[in-house]
Amino acid sequence: MLNISSLEHDLNTKTQTTHLLKAAEKHVLFTANRPDVVMASGEGMWLHDTEGKTYLDFIGGWAVTALGHSPAVLQQALAKQAATLVHASPGFYNKPQIEFSELLTSISDMDKVFFTSTGAEANESAIKLARKHGALHLNGAYEIITLTNSFHGRSLAMMSATGKPHWKELFAPKVDGFIHVPINDIDACFAAVTNNTCAIMLELVQGEGGVHEVSEAYLYGIRKICDMYGIVLIIDEVQTGLGRTGKLFAYQHYGIKPDIMTLGKGIGGGFPLSAMLTTNKYDLFQPGDQGGTYTGQPLAMAAGLAVVQELVERDLAANADRQGSYLIETLNELSHTFPITKVRGKGLLIAFDLPEAMAPSLAALCMSKGLLINASSSSTIRLMPPLIVEQSHIHQMLNLLKESLQQLTMNVG
Template identity: 75%
Template sequence: MIQTENTVTKDLLAKAEKSVLFTARRPEVVMERGEGMYLWDTDGKAYLDFVGGWAVASLGHSPAALREALARQSSTLVHASPGYYNKPMIEFAELLTSVSGMDKAFFASSGAEANESAIKLARKHGAANLNEAYKIITLTNGFHGRTLATMSATGKAHWEKLFAPKVDGFVHVPLNDLDACFAAVTNDTCAIMLELIQGEGGVHEVDEAYLYGLRKICDMYGMLLIFDEIQTGLGRTGKLFAYEHYGIKPDVLTIGKGIGGGFPLSAMLTMEKYDLFEPGDQGGTYSGAPLAMAAGHAVLQELLMLDLAGNAMRQGGYLAAKLAELAGSHPITNIRGKGLLLAFDVPEGAAAALSAICLREGLLVNAPGPSTIRLVPPLIVAQRHIDDMVRILQGAFEQLKAAA
């Protein structure tokens, strides 16, 4: 008996229910393939992707540059142990430090690992240079990952008691409140760590004057200023790194998501003076693995060659303008963000329903909160994709109104 596509999907969903650990409420679709701006499910339905794998698919889905780099590298060396240098590691570190303005790179597999490394480096600096200082100031409503330490650094109120006891030493202060940050500094403070745009928190930006003040505080007390650019880095905001919008450089920079174009990869970058780890202090089985390094190198070269940061700036401006037009006839407010990291508000409680209607109509958008829609499409997005997205979104608003 030949199974229909719908039967195949139902069978796969039943298997998922039985064997995949529940950690998220997922819609009843199974993604099967992707190309460019689109994903297709096992029923053959296409979806215009404005989620981008949570800002991961920087080059779009299944890009040729990534496929070819993985095939080429896998035919020579996949893994050599982090105890040895390998050629792709050295080549990628050289390229990444040259374009970032930083001096040294440590590689990992996820954003949380990169941020863990930054936390460790800050505490190493505190122990070596600040009389054993260990506390790190982070921001309310920020997000730094899902390990115990990065969850402790994250300023989500509903995470406060989750997996208690948390890792000690993190002090949360409100975004853009310089007085609160200054008041939180003590002799035990070794660093300030923040996202320049709070992505998971609903796309909220730092003010330039505030960021300048943080730089001055860190310089005054010898603390590290850490920018978490896991989501904003590598072209997402219209510049290669979000800190370039402000002209304020960090001591430590973390990047992930788009760095591998879909291959698990992240990095922590820092300056020569903070190259402080001793052998055994930091590491990881897959740190600097040749296959990941080849992937990252290929993705970054493609980003630079195609000027995808510039495309993000241009298309982000076009997208924001189209949303502003749509706001004239639909309940869209507070359009915000930079480049292709944008968000807008809808009536309280409507975001999830709107996202579900968009999914049904073949558009993927993200609802990080009950009243917020976030848009993080691949950096290859073109005006025709944005026009299609706005058309589907308009229809979704009309369906939402009719169902009210």
């Protein structure tokens, strides 16, 4: 029997989506090739669009929604703080800022924290602090050594720090003072150090760059170079921090400690928030050196405090380690049947390669089946699910991935 009510509902939702997409095309500045989908709501591992379609989310807002979508603890923290104090001024302390600072420094073995809103801002703060150290203690040294294929953000300075080859000429001229060297090549890094070097900055797992990890020997060598020359070691944990790699911080896998560490993405569980942490030795800024309207903003501080407390109390870093190991194991098994190669990653930051630039097509096909994955390049798929993921979600993901791979390889064949 024809369900008129259901047909009317479907027509209304499609009309609404069409209207929204036309409005987006007219009013939203074009910066990305987005699919014709408008996301409307989410909970846990799932997203829902305006037409009622559900998606299993293995992108996690680019490793942002660490607790899943719309977690209760974040809702409650935002509502409570919004009713108390949304914003005062960065010229004053506020209670959640102090409490959050205490928590972050205690779990990270760092001493001081500066809060910002984006990963790029946190990394800018780290660069400024390293250059302050260079000005005070290294005869004005200002150059930062970073790695090829790295990603540190989208401000002009952080685009200059980033080692993406195709960004080299974009928005030229670049900000001066960044030297790029290959990952895991300690000789190249050593050779790049000059009297102008004030810091070495790196991701321990290059997320945007395709999930490539630095080796333990390489990182020990970097730490040794920094100690030898008195230069700053900056570890960018914007993507890897707060449980993503199976420990609270990726540097804890290696047994070394950074001088400066940056955090972002998962720190706010979806609320815009980032942080730069350092030790007492590098507490060098003077009033006016660094700041920002939203640094330490009460609403953001309450959000971050609630999210990080939940991450720690539920030991979601351990869950990331368990589920990540299981996911890598099952992907390796899948590689016996499908053209998946070089399965790699740490915790729940995982990637694999595909032949023939198939990654965008696979991501699109998976999305049509209700699975969100990221094509980080033409031949690489990246997976960054929320840290609350369970084996049942992994099984659902694998079934949809297998269906898509089978269909795609059949079409290619």
